[in-house]
Each structure stands twice: as C-alpha cells, then as structure tokens.
Amino acid sequence: MKGAARAQVLRHGVFAVAVGVVGAAASVVLCLVVGWAYDLVCAHGWLLYLLPIFAVASLLLYRALKLPLDTTTHTVINDICADRPISPALAPGILLGTALSILGGASVGKEAAALHMGASLGDLVARPLNLRPMTGVWKGESHADGAGGADGGDVAVGSAGASKGAAGGAGSGGGASGGVHAYAASCGMAACFAALFFAPLGSTAFVIELSRYDRSVWRHAPFMLLACFVAFGLASIIGIGDVIPKVPLPALSWPVVGQCVVIAVACALVGTVYIQIIDGAQRLTKRISQNYYLWAALGGVLMAVLVTLFDWRGFEGTGANLLSDALAGRAGGWTFAVKALLTIVCLGLWLRGGEIMPTFTVGALLGASCTVMTQGDPAFSAAVGLVAFFAAMSRCPVTAFLMGCEIFGWAGAPAFALAVAVSFSLGRDVGLYGRGATGILKRATSAARARLVVKKP
Incomplete structure (x- = not known):
C-alpha cells in the first residue's frame, strides 16, 4: 500500500473515531432532551392540548432552518443513496422538533432523530478531513490526485466537484461524487444508533440495509463498525440510552x-x-x-x-x-x-x-x-x-x-x-x-x- 493510500486509510480511521465520539454525544443529548420533554408532559397533562401548536412550531423551525417540511427517514436515505450532502441544520431541527412533539404527548419515537442527527453530523465531521472513497486504496492505488475511482468521478468531500444530488433512490449505487457523502452520513447514522441502543452490529447492518446495499456504503463497513464500537463503548460508560429489559430465553423446542x-x-x-x-x-x-x-x-x-x-x-x-x-x-x-x-x-x-x-x-x-x-x-x-x-x-x-x-x-x-x-x-x-x-x-x-x-x- 503506497504512502498516499496509507494516509487515506488513517484519515478514515480518524473520521470513524471522531464520528463515534460525536454520535455518542448526540445520542446522550437526544435522550436527555426527549426525557425532559416526556417528564414534563407526564407531570402536566394539559400540555397535550398544546400539541397542535407544538406540531406547527416544529415545522416553522424546519422552515427557518431551510429544511424540507416533508423530511422523513425515507427521504434522508434517498439523499444518502443519491450521495447528496446532508444539511448540518438537520441535527438541531430534528432534535428540537422531536422534543416539541414529545412535549405535547405525541406517539412518536426519538430513534429517527438519532438517525437524522447522525447523518447530519457525520457529513459535517467528514468535511475538513478531505476523505476519498476507499475502492482504489484497498488495491494500493491513490486518489490523492482527485482522479476517478472504480465508480467513476470519485472526488473528496467538500471539493468543487462533489455531487449535489444525482437522481435515483435507494440502491442506486452512489452518486457522482463516488459516495463519500453517502458513507460519511451513513457512518454517523450507525454510530448514533449504536450509542442509543447499545447495538453496534445491528446498527452497522441497519444503515447498510437501509441504503439497500449501496456499494458506496457497504464497502466502508470496517470503518462504520469502528465508529459504532467507539459510540457503543462511550454510551456504555455513560449509561444513557434506550435500555430495553432482558427476558428469559427458553431453549429451542x-x-x-x-x-x-x-x-x-x-x-x-x-x-x-x-x-x-x-x-x-x-x-x-x-x-x-x-x-x-x-x-x-x-x-x-x-x-x-x-x-x-x-x-x-x-x-x-x-x-x-x-x-x-x-x-x-x-x-x-x-x-x-x-x-x-x-x-x-x-x-x-x-x-x-x-x-x-x-x-x-x-x-x-x-x-x-x-x-x-x-x-x-x-x-x-x-x-x-x-x-x-x-x-x-x-x-x-x-x-x-x-x-x-x-x-x-x-x-x-x-x-x-x-x-x-x-x-x-x-x-x-x-x-x-x-x-x-x-x-x-x-x-x-x-x-x-x-x-x-x-x-x-
């Protein structure tokens, strides 16, 4: 493996550790904020009647942050698979929007917020690192000169040639930027989800399956696993997340x-x-x-x-x-x-x-x-x-x-x-x-x- 290739592997490793730390922190903040909102509505039942106002307020927040009002996990996944950059504003938007819904007693969860926050933060953390797809690096080749890789037209995150969104949905195989936006966002999603559920293997599999095995995502699975285990380790130490009770497991019969x-x-x-x-x-x-x-x-x-x-x-x-x-x-x-x-x-x-x-x-x-x-x-x-x-x-x-x-x-x-x-x-x-x-x-x-x-x- 050439020196430039080793440097790129090191950058990906640094990114995975960094996004694991950020994902764990985001999960902890999400749990604290949503927990606070739920405790309030339980203590003050009249907040239920303000839910229509809270629901509209959350959409006004999205509008102020210039986020599409119809944003769902499905649309975020489509953006990832089309290799579109994920807005940094999505993290605070979904955090506060979910908190407002829970504050009004809505029957919604915070796990999608973890996925959205992870995608937004993962793409943000990757920008200063000038990451490039790993397809050629694994073969001992270098993308340092910005040349296209196996998928054609591979470029670094944040470069002038980065894709602003190729057409296509799940399973499209990545956009024109070689899938680095897709990988960075997916890595963030996996890390935040792993910290929330203390499930690094399932979280890595989740983003790979959500992307419907988009190659720009699964080919970076080793780094996603690293990010998930870092997030899982930190969340386990802190002890804040969705702890689901164990049950007695009978032998198969x-x-x-x-x-x-x-x-x-x-x-x-x-x-x-x-x-x-x-x-x-x-x-x-x-x-x-x-x-x-x-x-x-x-x-x-x-x-x-x-x-x-x-x-x-x-x-x-x-x-x-x-x-x-x-x-x-x-x-x-x-x-x-x-x-x-x-x-x-x-x-x-x-x-x-x-x-x-x-x-x-x-x-x-x-x-x-x-x-x-x-x-x-x-x-x-x-x-x-x-x-x-x-x-x-x-x-x-x-x-x-x-x-x-x-x-x-x-x-x-x-x-x-x-x-x-x-x-x-x-x-x-x-x-x-x-x-x-x-x-x-x-x-x-x-x-x-x-x-x-x-x-x-």
Missing part, C-alpha cells in the same frame, strides 16, 4: 418453534397494514394539499381528542413504558392496536419524530397478545414480537436478527432467526423505508438475465 411462527405471521400481517396506512396517509395528504402546517395541526388535534375521549394517557410518548410492561409479562389484549392507531395519526399527519420505538412497542404488545393462542411465556413472546414486527416494518431482516440478539441475548438467536424469516417472507416487500432486499434481488436477477440474453449470439 417444538412448542417454542410454534410460538415463533404464530407471532411472526401475526406481525407480518399487522405490520403490512400498519406500514401501508402510514405511507398511504402521507401520500394522500400530500396529494390533497402540501400545507403541512394544516396536517400537523390536525394530527395534534386528533391525538388530543383520542387520548382524552378514551383515557389513553399511558400511550403518549415513545412507548418505552409500554414496552417495559410487555417485556415484564404485564401486557396483552388489544393494547397494540391502540398504540398503532396513535402512531399512525402522528406519523401519517407529519408530526416530527420517529417510528422505531413505537414500532418496537407495537410489536412487543402484539407478541404478548398472541399468548392467547400460543399459551407461551408473555415476556418471551413480546421479545419475539418486537424483532418480527421490526423486520416486517423495516424490511431489514439482518438488522432485526442482530438487534434482537444484541438486546436480548445470543441464546435467542435460533428463535429470532425463525421469527424474522417468517415475518420477512410473508410481509409486503415495501416497508416504511422503501423496497426491501427481495425487490433488489429480483431486479438484480432480471438485469443479469438481460445481460446474458444480449451476450448470446
């Missing part, structure tokens, strides 16, 4: 296999409906009117009315309290439907906040409710439901499996693998973040067949 299959089928069916309603609501509202202030205010009003009419105070916020109850075997029945309904109202009508913790909660509550059919352990059923429902929602099966093992323990690997396989196979291959791996595999197979046909004499 035929009754356990049956429980996993029943829960996974339920998660695939309910998860598909859940995703389609949220996505359909967002599409319909955009088609009717792109006045997001109106829709956000309406979402706040509906949330306040439903909670007041049916006394659903316990369903406000991220759902961490409900998740703890489910994993302690104290939940079941139709509680999953209540949390799903309130989350659909908030996310479908453009309130700022995330979908992952509410999704974990809905899945765990659904898994616990399946004990009526399986007669299994409610706590273990909730854990299986969390993993299976997340696989159906995200269309990221490897992530769901790894996070299940890192959160609950590797002894549950066989059960989690079975649940993920069934849920992912039966669910619709378009999740909340776009098309999943099955669709990508089908397109790749079709393209390979087309090339073979062209080559035939």
